[in-house]
Amino acid sequence: MKQNKKKVALIAGSQGVIGLNLIKHLSTQDDWEIIGLSRRGGVSTDKVRHIAVDLLDPKDTYQKLSGLSRVTHLFYTAYQDKPTWAELVEPNVSMLVNAVNAIEKVADKLQHISLMQGYKVYGAHLGPFKTPARETDGEHMPPEFNVDQQKFLEQCQQNKSWSWSAIRPSVVGGFGLGNPMNLAMVIAVYASMSKELGIPLRFPGKPGAYDKLLEMTDADLLAKATVWAATNPNCANQAFNINNGDLFRWNDMWPKFARYFEMEIAPPLPMLLNVIMADKEKLWNEMVEKHHLAPHTYQEVSSWIFGDFVFAWDYDMIADGSKARRFGFHEFVDTEKMFYDIFDDLRDRKVIP
Numbered sequence: 001m002k003q004n005k006k007k008v009a010l011i012a013g014s015q016g017v018i019g020l021n022l023i024k025h026l027s028t029q030d031d032w033e034i035i036g037l038s039r040r041g042g043v044s045t046d047k048v049r050h051i052a053v054d055l056l057d058p059k060d061t062y063q064k065l066s067g068l069s070r071v072t073h074l075f076y077t078a079y080q081d082k083p084t085w086a087e088l089v090e091p092n093v094s095m096l097v098n099a100v101n102a103i104e105k106v107a108d109k110l111q112h113i114s115l116m117q118g119y120k121v122y123g124a125h126l127g128p129f130k131t132p133a134r135e136t137d138g139e140h141m142p143p144e145f146n147v148d149q150q151k152f153l154e155q156c157q158q159n160k161s162w163s164w165s166a167i168r169p170s171v172v173g174g175f176g177l178g179n180p181m182n183l184a185m186v187i188a189v190y191a192s193m194s195k196e197l198g199i200p201l202r203f204p205g206k207p208g209a210y211d212k213l214l215e216m217t218d219a220d221l222l223a224k225a226t227v228w229a230a231t232n233p234n235c236a237n238q239a240f241n242i243n244n245g246d247l248f249r250w251n252d253m254w255p256k257f258a259r260y261f262e263m264e265i266a267p268p269l270p271m272l273l274n275v276i277m278a279d280k281e282k283l284w285n286e287m288v289e290k291h292h293l294a295p296h297t298y299q300e301v302s303s304w305i306f307g308d309f310v311f312a313w314d315y316d317m318i319a320d321g322s323k324a325r326r327f328g329f330h331e332f333v334d335t336e337k338m339f340y341d342i343f344d345d346l347r348d349r350k351v352i353p
């Protein structure tokens with residue numbers, strides 16, 4: 001009887017940096033039942049039921065979601081990585097369309113669909129964009145999958161009883177393995193391997209990126225904000241920038257990282273991590289053995305292309321987070337502490353020495 005009063009969260013992308021941490025947060029709340037969707041699935045527990053499904057396949061999606069009639073909230077955090085901005089559109093829009101169509105068909109108590117976006121909505125990935133970016137800023141030249149996803153959702157919501165929200169984090173900091181976009185992992189593994197080689201820590205990005213303003217979004221803070229927006233009626237059909245609330249520059253942060261890892265810091269040296277780290281699998285495997293690390297493959301801890309992308313931003317990367325605060329979300333995170341907490345967590349899990 002009590003169980004039926006629970007809200008039922010369906011998280012698409014349950015193994016992602018964002019989805020994984022959203023599930024972790026929801027698991028601490030007594031009023032949620034949790035179902036996760038991903039291709040790889042997962043081991044279900046009394047808190048979380050995992051379903052393996054290919055959201056690119058409409059038939060598989062309909063079939064696997066057909067029994068989920070009690071879902072009240074769809075949290076969409078699935079993502080397909082592709083090499084170009086244009087190639088990202090088709091799979092990422094299709095997966096959302098398939099998930100929404102399948103769940104709408106069976107879940108007659110559906111209240112909300114939450115869409116995970118990012119600063120790409122503002123053209124942040126293309127070059128120096130207007131900062132701080134605001135939710136009301138005008139559109140830019142397509143292709144951009146986040147924009148197309150939101151348009152689909154807005155269109156689909158017409159005359160429906162459910163509402164949507166769109167959440168726009170900066171670069172997300174949180175635990176995850178085998179994710180294409182995991183900046184904390186990039187820094188932790190790059191620093192650990194530099195230390196293993198006995199060389200000082202050097203910022204590998206573009207010269208102009210070292211002193212630009214930047215912000216991050218802690219995955220746990222993001223989870224709280226996502227659930228807040230999905231469950232507050234005044235947030236219905238709104239987009240929100242969500243970030244930690246402080247700004248930093250790499251020229252201040254990298255010496256701190258060096259202190260954390262007990263390394264010397266040296267001046268930046270521009271290099272493409274995806275190229276320079278390509279031959280380091282053997283070194284990683286040796287480190288796993290020498291330091292008795294958990295047996296994660298080099299691929300599982302490598303997001304070098306994403307590192308190169310972020311460290312090439314020789315322009316400010318900031319968005320105004322005040323709309324969320326005006327609407328009632330007041331949490332914040334100290335970004336420096338966030339990095340140390342993630343590095344500590346990676347050490348506790350024996351992912352890095």
Ligand SMILES: NC(=O)c1ccc[n+]([C@@H]2O[C@H](COP(=O)([O-])OP(=O)(O)OC[C@H]3O[C@@H](n4cnc5c(N)ncnc54)[C@H](OP(=O)(O)O)[C@@H]3O)[C@@H](O)[C@H]2O)c1
Pocket residue numbers: 012013014015016017018019037038039040041053054055056077078079080095116117118119169170171172173176179180181182183
């Ligand atoms: N990470 C960041 O720093 C960041 C920052 C800002 C915005 N964002 C945005 O947030 C969203 C989520 O990003 P993320 O970094 O959390 O992604 P991620 O770590 O790559 O996770 C993606 C999730 O989607 C699942 N997935 C992929 N293809 C699937 C398919 N065909 N069927 C079912 N599940 C599928 C993956 O699991 P399987 O591989 O097992 O299927 C995984 O659980 C993206 O739109 C991204 O642009 C991310």
